[in-house]
Amino acid sequence: MSRRRRWTVLAVCCLSMFLVGLDTTVVNVGLPAIGQGLGVGTRSLEWTVDAYTVVLAGLLISSGALADRFGRRRVFQWGLTVFGMASLACALAPTVGALVAARAVQGIGASMLSPVALAIVVNAMPDPRERAQAIGIWASVFGLSMAAGPVTGGALVAGLGWRSLFWINAPVVVAALVLSAVFVPESRAQQARRLDVPGQILLTVTIGVWVGVLIEGPRIGWTSPAALAAYAVAAVATAGFVWVEFRQDEPLMDPRLFRGPVFSGAVLGAVAVFVALNAALLLNTLYLQHTRGYSPLAAGTATLPMAVGATVCAPWSGRLVGRTGPRLPLSLAGGFLTAGGLCLAGLDRDTSLLLLLFAYLLIGVGFGFANAPITNTAVSGLPPARAGVAGAITSTARQVGAALGIALAGGLVAGTGPTGLAHASRPGWILVAACGAVVLLVAYAARPKPRVQNEAPGTAAAARTR
Numbered sequence: 305m306s307r308r309r310r311w312t313v314l315a316v317c318c319l320s321m322f323l324v325g326l327d328t329t330v331v332n333v334g335l336p337a338i339g340q341g342l343g344v345g346t347r348s349l350e351w352t353v354d355a356y357t358v359v360l361a362g363l364l365i366s367s368g369a370l371a372d373r374f375g376r377r378r379v380f381q382w383g384l385t386v387f388g389m390a391s392l393a394c395a396l397a398p399t400v401g402a403l404v405a406a407r408a409v410q411g412i413g414a415s416m417l418s419p420v421a422l423a424i425v426v427n428a429m430p431d432p433r434e435r436a437q438a439i440g441i442w443a444s445v446f447g448l449s450m451a452a453g454p455v456t457g458g459a460l461v462a463g464l465g466w467r468s469l470f471w472i473n474a475p476v477v478v479a480a481l482v483l484s485a486v487f488v489p490e491s492r493a494q495q496a497r498r499l500d501v502p503g504q505i506l507l508t509v510t511i512g513v514w515v516g517v518l519i520e521g522p523r524i525g526w527t528s529p530a531a532l533a534a535y536a537v538a539a540v541a542t543a544g545f546v547w548v549e550f551r552q553d554e555p556l557m558d559p560r561l562f563r564g565p566v567f568s569g570a571v572l573g574a575v576a577v578f579v580a581l582n583a584a585l586l587l588n589t590l591y592l593q594h595t596r597g598y599s600p601l602a603a604g605t606a607t608l609p610m611a612v613g614a615t616v617c618a619p620w621s622g623r624l625v626g627r628t629g630p631r632l633p634l635s636l637a638g639g640f641l642t643a644g645g646l647c648l649a650g651l652d653r654d655t656s657l658l659l660l661l662f663a664y665l666l667i668g669v670g671f672g673f674a675n676a677p678i679t680n681t682a683v684s685g686l687p688p689a690r691a692g693v694a695g696a697i698t699s700t701a702r703q704v705g706a707a708l709g710i711a712l713a714g715g716l717v718a719g720t721g722p723t724g725l726a727h728a729s730r731p732g733w734i735l736v737a738a739c740g741a742v743v744l745l746v747a748y749a750a751r752p753k754p755r756v757q758n759e760a761p762g763t764a765a766a767a768r769t770r
Contacts, residue, residue, distance in 0.1 A: 310489065310636045313428045314438050316483045317421035320384065321442065322449040323476050324414045327391075328357060328706055329453030330460075330469055332585045333604045336593045337466040344400045350519050350709045350714040353586075354707045355404045358515050359411030360418070361703035362508035365556050369499060377490045381481060383416025388477035393472035418699040422679075427491045433626070440622020440676040448618060452611045454585055458604020503556035506545035511704060512612025513538040513750050518711035522718045543692035557697060565749045570678050571701045573634065573746035580641050580739035583713035584610075584667050587729045594722045595653050609661050610670030613640075622676040628678030632749050637677075638743030640670030645737030667736065674743060 316350055331338070335349045342348075374516060390410035397403035424443055427437035474580040505565040517534045524530045549555040562568040585607070592603040621633040644666030713732045718729040 309351050309439075310428050310434075312487045313455055313489070316442065316487055317425050318382070318442060318445040319476065319483070320417045321421050321462045322478045322482070323387070323405055323447045323473060324360075324417050325449030326456065327414065327451050328703075329412065329582070329585055330450075330455075330457040331356075332589050333454040333457040333607075334466045334469050334581075335586075335589060337461050338400075338403070338602055341466055342397075342400045342403065342627040345718075346507075348404075350613075350710055350718075351404050352400070353710045354519065356411040356414070357409040357707040357710070358512050359408045359508075359704045360414045361700050361707060362511050363412060363415035364419050364698065364700045366479045366499060366504050366508070367415040367688045368423065369556075371416070371420040371423060372492055374672035375490050375492050376420050376427070377484060377488045379416050380420045380424065380488070381484055384481050384484070385409075385413070385475050387413030387417065388474060391470045391473035391477070395467045414627045422699075424488060424491065428489070428493065429509075436626050436680060437622065439680050440550035440619065440625060442679070444618030444622060444672075444676065446675060448611070448615050454508050454589065454604040455611055455647075456604070458599075458601040461604075462599060462601035472745055498554050500549075500552055500554065500556035502548050503545060503552060504549060508542040510545055511543060511707070512536060516564065516710070517713050518715055522715050532639070541758065557700075559701040561697070569746040569749040570630075571580050571697060573743050574678050574698055575708070576739040576746075577671060577678065578639070578702045578708040579636070579712070579735045580645070581665065581671050581734050582706045582709030584589055584628055584644075584664075584736050586710055586713045587717070588664070591651070591729060595725045606657075606660065607664055609635065609665035610668030610671070613665050613670075614672035617669050617672030618675060621673045625677050625680050630680065633673045633677045634743060634747035638671045638745075638747055639674075640742045641740030641743060642670075642675065643740070644670060644738045645733045645735070645740060648733040649730055649737065651730055651733060652727045653723065655726070670740060670743075689765060715752045717730045730758035 330354055335352070338352060339345065339349050367379065367383070374393060385408055390406050390413055394403055394410060397406055408752045422439075422442060425438050426435060457469055458467075460472060464471075513534055517531060538684035546559060548557050549557060562571070573611065586609060589603055592598040592606055593600065598606070617636075621637075624633045639744045646657070647663035647666065712735060713729075716732050717725055717728045
């Protein structure tokens with residue numbers, strides 16, 4: 305393909321990824337309006353967010369394998385179609401149960417977009433330098449969509465009501481379908497893997513039960529018989545997943561991949577970054593609208609510094625990765641996330657608006673610096689023929705982090721009135737700071753290895769190809 309065609313393919317994939325990332329966070333600022341419209345409380349509202357992220361996280365890897373087998377453009381278009389139809393069902397949902405179910409189906413469609421889009425980009429860019437730039441842009445767009453969600457959501461809810469959060473997806477889906485049919489070439493892996501059905505079932509159960517316990521724990525009691533039974537199911541599913549994967553010839557997620565500290569660190573960093581982001585967005589939404597009495601538009605606008613920080617720093621991070629490697633941008637990401645969380649560790653109902661905006665800016669800057677090095681490191685850890693699986697593992701880590709962030713933050717403030725919400729959310733901001741500390745540890749693990757002085761000619765090049 306010509307350079308112009310390759311970058312057009314990147315633009316089409318970025319459009320779909322912006323949609324997936326936006327839908328992960330755009331609903332957050334509309335939660336109070338959805339709760340008022342459907343007559344439900346915080347716990348049900350958590351499920352409207354996590355039904356999407358749990359299903360998305362559970363199916364990403366299988367979707368990547370399906371794309372490698374049946375064709376990436378074909379699966380990409382399937383995903384767009386399912387996502388668009390589910391979005392319409394969300395917009396028309398008469399009850400919270402129908403909304404949660406439609407959000408789950410929306411997650412199925414999104415699972416066919418995230419890893420497949422990255423695989424299309426990787427295979428369209430044969431030059432390593434150009435591929436690194438493309439991955440940096442892809443990660444930047446995804447990060448921007450996550451950070452821009454609250455601002456976009458606030459404007460939509462204020463102007464058109466909460467159902468517009470889902471109607472808005474329809475024209476974007478149609479445009480992406482047309483553009484992908486015209487510009488995106490079909491591709492597939494030379495040797496596609498078989499589907500790991502037992503691993504897929506166990507992974508979905510593991511993620512769903514752990515997140516479900518975190519959401520429902522405050523209601524049912526952490527030591528109730530139901531909670532203890534859920535712990536047992538989750539533990540057995542987790543152990544069973546690891547046991548099955550070690551014994552599969554073509555596992556869903558090969559546990560051996562995590563023996564390398566750089567790759568496993570990138571996955572851990574992805575989880576930590578998205579726990580921090582989603583916890584911060586949920587706590588911000590509930591605090592500003594319930595405690596401070598802000599409108600959805602004002603609450604969304606308050607996160608504008610976060611979106612600006614992510615927008616400015618994400619492409620800068622991609623350039624730093626290409627020049628110096630992942631350690632510096634990861635260190636900056638961890639430092640800014642930690643500082644942003646600590647700024648609000650003493651939050652109360654009269655906290656200065658300037659401090660809030662400053663903290664959101666720090667978190668946005670940290671988030672912007674994090675995505676490119678994490679994505680590039682994870683994708684580089686697998687061969688190009690398994691690009692779908694590489695993108696799926698990274699995206700799974702992100703969505704697991706998103707689901708955990710919502711569940712943990714929601715559990716902290718569930719059942720809390722407007723006057724006590726600020727105090728109840730303080731551990732959540734400490735959690736954000738702790739996630740930043742985890743990213744700092746990942747940056748330390750990503751430090752470059754010392755070169756061997758008397759290395760034989762060609763050894764380094766050979767090692768890089770393995």
